[in-house]
Amino acid sequence: MQDKKVNQLGLRGxxxxxxxxxxxxLLVGDSQAEAGTQPRDRMPETILxxxxxxxxxxxxIKVFTIASAGWGEDQELVWLEKYFQSYRADLVLExxxxxxxxxxxxxxxxxxxxxxxxxxxxxxxxxxxxxRQVMPHRFDWKLKDLVGLALGR
Numbered sequence: 473m474q475d476k477k478v479n480q481l482g483l484r485g486x487x488x489x490x491x492x493x494x495x496x497x498l499l500v501g502d503s504q505a506e507a508g509t510q511p512r513d514r515m516p517e518t519i520l521x522x523x524x525x526x527x528x529x530x531x532x533i534k535v536f537t538i539a540s541a542g543w544g545e546d547q548e549l550v551w552l553e554k555y556f557q558s559y560r561a562d563l564v565l566e567x568x569x570x571x572x573x574x575x576x577x578x579x580x581x582x583x584x585x586x587x588x589x590x591x592x593x594x595x596x597x598x599x600x601x602x603x604r605q606v607m608p609h610r611f612d613w614k615l616k617d618l619v620g621l622a623l624g625r
Contacts, residue, residue, distance in 0.1 A: 477512070481554060484508060485517055485537040488559050494532040496560060497524065500548050501567030502576055505539035516567070539567070544577035 479485045484506050490496050499505050499517050507515045521535035536559075538551045545566075552564070598604040 479536065480558075481538065481551070483538055483540060483551070485515070485539075486512075488536050490534040491532065494534050495524075495528070496562050497521075497533065497535040498552075498555065498561035498564045499535060499537045499539065499567060500552060500564060501537075501539040502543040502548075502569075502572065503539070503541035504569055504572070505537055505567040506541060508541060536561075542576060544573065546577070 477484070477486070479488050481488070497520065499520065505516055512518060515537070517535040517537040521533055524533040524535070538548070538555050540547070540551075543551075548566070555561075
């Protein structure tokens with residue numbers, strides 16, 4: 473049975489708890505970092521925390537994950553902002569998988585068929601250096617969203 477435990481942000485992973493002297497590592501990514509099909513002891517955050525702890529010379533290392541299936545770097549940036557509103561990190565690691573990241577950043581519906589899949593939020597940086605959501609729009613019809621995005625280019 474798969475472990476469905478989520479952290480304080482509602483994302484899969486251990487509770488975000490650390491002491492003032494702990495070295496905090498934040499792992500950021502998509503489904504590969506989330507490892508949704510893996511048991512807890514095979515999650516990247518667990519493996520990385522265990523390996524870093526072995527080499528830390530007695531210092532406490534904590535590794536936390538902000539990741540979810542289908543995320544592109546724009547969603548990761550949104551969640552980084554949420555994370556840093558309440559928590560700190562001494563090191564941030566971005567899990568990059570070039571082909572997969574290209575797919576997630578290019579196709580807002582994540583579908584590999586002719587049928588549109590579920591649209592995911594997509595953002596761009598506005599003129600005032602703030603993130604602005606561009607997809608999905610307020611329309612309920614996915615095809616209309618996709619056509620609107622295509623025409624906008």
